[in-house]
Amino acid sequence: MxxxxxxxxxxxxxxxxxxxxxxxxxxxxxxxxxxxxxxxxxxxxxxxxxxxxxxxxxxxxxxxxxxxxxxxxxxxxxxxxxxxxxxxxxxxxxxxxxxxxxxxxxxxxxxxxxDAAGELYTQFPVIGGLMRWLRRRLAVPAVGGVG
Incomplete structure (x- = not known):
């Protein structure tokens, strides 16, 4: 070993x-x-x-x-x-x-x-909502994504 x-x-x-x-x-x-x-x-x-x-x-x-x-x-x-x-x-x-x-x-x-933002912060009510909003704003619109 x-x-x-x-x-x-x-x-x-x-x-x-x-x-x-x-x-x-x-x-x-x-x-x-x-x-x-x-x-x-x-x-x-x-x-x-x-x-x-x-x-x-x-x-x-x-x-x-x-x-x-x-x-x-x-x-x-x-x-x-x-x-x-x-x-x-x-x-x-x-x-x-x-x-x-x-x-x-x-x-x-x-x-x-x-990924602290995606893995941890999104699990908390206030900051999670903010992180999900920010992710949606910064993400490329869905084109052939993997889910």
Missing amino acids: SALDRYAAFFAELTPADLARFDQFFTPDAIFSDPFNKVQGVAGVQAVFEHMYTQCAEARFEVLEVISAEQVGYLRWRFHFQLKRDKAMRRPIEGVSRVVIAHDGRVSEHVDYW
Whole structure:
């Protein structure tokens, strides 16, 4: 099993209890970035995930695909979540992570790419309406679209 496969399995099974083990999976100077955060160091990465777990009543990642090339790989994932104030799960968010594996097999860089406007913001009443309106205004009129 490659280092990226081990990391993907860890990511897919991640729970709040695993936050204490982040130093086993991230280098001391690891960089983590997503649409809301950019942190460096294990403590910074832990803080991002601690915040996620404090905001979500339920949160889990489903790893859909793992692609590896040398020290760089990509994880395609689906994030399932329910905010603490929600009565039900929200629509899952899909994204891709670019992961750089250091020579010791730990992650030195994890950058998430996902559409915050289309995947997340549209799920909230006020900002969702604004985002849907903006998308309609900016989109090319339908011509042979894929749905």
